Amino acid sequence: MHIKEFQEMMRRLYFHRDSERGVKGTYDWLVEELGELGEALEGNDKEATEKEFADVIAWLASLANITGIDLERAAINKYSGKCPKCHQSPCQCKF
Numbered sequence: 001m002h003i004k005e006f007q008e009m010m011r012r013l014y015f016h017r018d019s020e021r022g023v024k025g026t027y028d029w030l031v032e033e034l035g036e037l038g039e040a041l042e043g044n045d046k047e048a049t050e051k052e053f054a055d056v057i058a059w060l061a062s063l064a065n066i067t068g069i070d071l072e073r074a075a076i077n078k079y080s081g082k083c084p085k086c087h088q089s090p091c092q093c094k095f
């Protein structure tokens with residue numbers, strides 16, 4: 001499954017609810033899920049961490065759907081096999 005297909009699946013499942021909740025409410029959920037991912041990472045529980053990653057990408061796709069963003073196109077346009085800053089692969093940017 002490609003990112004685009006995942007985003008379309010999320011649209012079929014949740015667009016009616018996501019669009020009712022709106023951009024701010026959906027963004028807030030994404031932030032909440034990022035917080036839970038952070039907690040799972042600290043807990044060192046791989047299974048819990050995997051589930052939180054799933055929630056983060058699901059809410060990111062929901063937010064993209066209601067803002068009219070094609071996640072796959074956006075990601076590939078910016079990260080097309082090279083670092084968008086130094087244009088190298090692997091990245092040679094200084095920390």
Ligand SMILES: [Zn+2]
Nearest residue numbers: 083086091093
């Ligand atoms: Zn770089």
